[in-house]
Amino acid sequence: MRSYLDDFTRREWQHESPAGTVRLAVVGLGEFARDQALPGIEDSEFCNTTTLVTGSSDKGKRIADKRDIDHVLSYDAFHDGEAADDYDAVYVATPTGQHLQYVETAAELGKDVITEKPMEKSVERAERLREVCEAAEITLMVAYRPRMEPVFQRARELVHDDGVVGEVTEIHAQFAFDVLDIGGPDQWRIDRDLAGGGALMDAGVYTATIARFFADSNPASVQGETVAEHEAFDEDVEERAAYTVQFENGVTASCSTSFNSARNDWVEIIGTEGTLRIEPAFWFNVDRDLSIERDDWEATVTGPSVDEVREEFDHFGYAVLTDTDPEPNAAVGIGDLKLLEGVYESANTGERVQFN
């Protein structure tokens, strides 16, 4: 155990120290991009921001001044390739259902891409997004913060390599918060056309990707429920969802997610020999407890808090600079979306959805 805790924030994925940095165009300046991504990039070793792309030039200029960023482009100027010599890669932080169009332009310009989760608003569009990147032979990473967090990296080593819980049997994961309190009733996260759904797409995607991360197997089937009770939600944009995944190796995952609950985010991995829990799991910029309980001992480690956004951009920058594949790639992003679409299908039909 000690070996997993010493040097807690080490990067198993980093095998060398490449020179240089990847210059980014940040597309979309919503709250997360402004308050989390731009500072994270600023602190990162392998990335920096040279270009902002936004529909609001005033906002763009204010942020560019504050952060000493060279260019502010409109979306049209970005599509026209303006200032393209001054960035190497594109971070797509627009509403989910608009990722594809910016990735298409990035690919045309030969720029590597890191795109927010979910990868797109449907499996179909995510697959087009992957094809566009493959055809252009550019790097594509999906921005899953938790997968880059040291707590999750250490937890996966403990579970997969060290067998700390024995054979994994069951997983529970939960991610809930009050979306209306954060962004009000007019935000894109509860606009089906922009987001592809409601709580399941925006928050549930974390539970899906982390269940897969710890199950270490492909989903065999899923059953799901969606709920819409508050007036801000309807059958197109679910307020909450709950679903059960059966993985090919027999692990089950019980997940739920809500846009109308107190903040509550955790994952628990249960096995033949013990239990591992991470809480909080999915919110950003918080200390996370990693707790392990076995018959004969229990331990809680509150890992050194790291900026997982910085880690994520460093992982992307490293992949680009070393020409290696980032870990949360298109296969991860599309796999998660297939699972989420399975939940919607099961919720609609009342039937278990089998994969393959």
Place this chain on the structure above:
Amino acid sequence: MRSYLDDFTRREWQHESPAGTVRLAVVGLGEFARDQALPGIEDSEFCNTTTLVTGSSDKGKRIADKRDIDHVLSYDAFHDGEAADDYDAVYVATPTGQHLQYVETAAELGKDVITEKPMEKSVERAERLREVCEAAEITLMVAYRPRMEPVFQRARELVHDDGVVGEVTEIHAQFAFDVLDIGGPDQWRIDRDLAGGGALMDAGVYTATIARFFADSNPASVQGETVAEHEAFDEDVEERAAYTVQFENGVTASCSTSFNSARNDWVEIIGTEGTLRIEPAFWFNVDRDLSIERDDWEATVTGPSVDEVREEFDHFGYAVLTDTDPEPNAAVGIGDLKLLEGVYESANTGERVQFN
């Protein structure tokens, strides 16, 4: 909050102090009956044991001597009404699928009944059990320990009366242990004919009853999965199960249960204003943490450990002595079995099972 914590172990259900005790015949002397129920009854205020009913007269005599119990009967002698003047009520602690026959005899003899959970091995047999008791006009209680535990009593008051988590939105519950380590491969708990199933019937019934306890609503539908991987289990006797309940009031419950995991038992109630967690929840004779987390405060109370078996028998004895209805009654027991049968049906058909 203070008012819920002072006098933590108070009994909201007890409004008077009836005189006398209910004399019990304990039917079945398995490990739980021997090591938990008999001492609990001995410590209880309103019950005492006068009669043991067992297939092993040697074992019965040894226990009767140790605990100063008057009669040891064979099952046949019990059915013949031997020594029936010396007990007032019957505690049925046999394998699940044998409850009905002993309740039938108890009813013929006019004795009140407390029967272990699940009530019987099928809804059909549980309904016959209820009818038998109703026709004989005897008290019937189902022995759900957690519902009688002060931690759960206080938690329900906090959730339902005090709104400590706001409106309940989601519930997660888990109960797992290693049944083979406890009782080996030949025990009745993994014999479908005796138990009606595997992990779901024996351990999952706790998650079902507690989800209903906190949802405070009837199940509208359920989706479920069963898993059998270890050689001791098969499709008739599931090793594990995971299921999602949608309640009529919109609450969802994500539950899982296992006969082949480390001991792991907890329940988490998530709402619009906060989260409440009880852990351990379902194992007996342990200290339980009741934790509440809200935006502005969090608290953990480790309630005074009580013998919930004693509480359960006192609740039953009180109901008999005062001629009132015990809280975990036939409606609770049959409701839980309907939910579990729904999980089996959904697991078999791959379809959501709707109730009514």
